[in-house]
Amino acid sequence: MNSTKSIVRPPRIGSPLIAGVIFSIIWLAIGALLLSFLLYFSGMKENNLPQYSLAVHGFSALAGGFVSGKRSGAKGWYQGALLGLIYGITVLTIGFLAADSGLSAKSAMMLLAAVLAGAFGGMIGVNLKK
Template identity: 85%
Template sequence: MNSVKQIVRPPRIASPLIAGVIYSIIWLALGALLLSLLLYFSGMKENNLPQSALAIHGFSALAGGFVSGKRSGMKGWYYGAMLGLIYGITVLTIGFLAANSGLSLSSALMLLAAMLAGAFGGMVGVNLKK
């Protein structure tokens, strides 16, 4: 008799970049929720939000780059950096459309941090493929 796991397989995302973007958005949502809870329940000040948001963006890009590199199996830095670029442009576009925020030095810094963190995550992901 066949088990349900053998009959119904969960869908697998074929593209490493799309899988990485999905994972990075999930980590972004969890980080934003954690940051909101810390802001509400602790003595954290709103002045610390830009640094905390940059750290969350960096970690999200790192996690997405890790997934992209692991799924690609090669050129982890390339897939991770492309993931960071896509992630950063997506976040900046959403910020522009939702909050009418323009481009600034902090948005360029976030884009650079996302690309570097994604590239590092991709390199680690490729090397942990074994």
């Protein structure tokens, strides 16, 4: 009998863009959960929530851009900006379908912040690839 152990590896996502979107959505879920806990357990007011949610969106796009840029290995700003655009459009579409929110200056600001944060994260990710 042959008693060798086989190593089971999780599947690796081939596309850097899809991997970045998945990581940004994971960070969005963590940030939303953290904001919910802060809102419930601390003295934080609901009036401050839009600023904190913009920061969570920016960090999520930054993290997704980082992953996307690191996995692509080249053109990190492009990969990250594209990720930020896809992330922002996805969040706006979900907001439109779930909460019937329309387009406004705040949604345009969130989209711009996601694109810029994603591009910055992509540049960092490409430069840390070694």
